[in-house]
Amino acid sequence: MPLDSTRKPLRRHDLSVSESEGVFHVVDQSGTPLFRLNDTARALWDVCDGETSIDEIISAAGQLFAAPTPVLRADVIQGIEEFYAMGLLEAER
């Protein structure tokens, strides 16, 4: 089922981002790396603040990148679906 683009994804409160030798990872409270973040994924992670809808993220990404909106929409949704699949985001209540 496609992700609802009005959803406002929220990072799990017990996770943080750690950087080592220029590489970023989402880590748990023990520092165990859970997910490697490239630059784009890191930017997406930063805006998963529970207050920003997926539509807002796509709109802002459209102002940064020249890619067509359907491509950006697919990329953003894929990225957030991956965060959900890895258990990195709070489940929607």
Added chain:
Amino acid sequence: MTFCLAIADEDNMLRSALIEYLNDSDALTIGPTADTLSELAAGEFSAIDVALVSSRLTDPELLADVSAKTSVLILLKQASGSDLVSALEVGAMGGVTMTSTPAALLANIEAAARGEACVPRGLLGGLLQRLIHRNRELMAADQKLASLSRREREVFALLGQGLEIDEIANRLVVTPQTVRTHAYNLMTKLGVHSRLEAVRLAQELGVANDSQPGASNAAG
């Protein structure tokens, strides 16, 4: 393939250093250089692939003019996204920071020449957040704009064009006091605290471009 780069920077020494920095590259030829954006904008663009423009040369109209003619990269004098957000909104391809290595700078110039966006690593997340907040502010301002009366909107547009109270009164065929009343009311509705803020908001919302406000002289 060789790219032609124009450089606009108010700092002569930095401009010379950039030319020396990049001159060794076989992929690049240095084209026109300028110390102001207006000088760059007045030049010939047919052979220019990328214009590297100092973040301190901030005139949005001139930047939009140059961005329409060639790919523009902003040379960020500090690691802040706010200069880049404004430049991206008028069509710049992206930015490079002063800490870029020659190889990274060249890679970004080549990417911009191909029409690809170039956002400095580490600024992307902050830029996205700034854009999101700015979009929300503009949306809120749009909603406030809808609350203005027709006459208030006319006064707002004329303020945005830089007209003085007396000039607005003449244009709308009302008294200056009436204009002041409209200005006070619209500023209250829009949540701005000075005429300068009102002018800036009118320009951001595109209201200042409303053509021929005040054609009617209905009471108000």
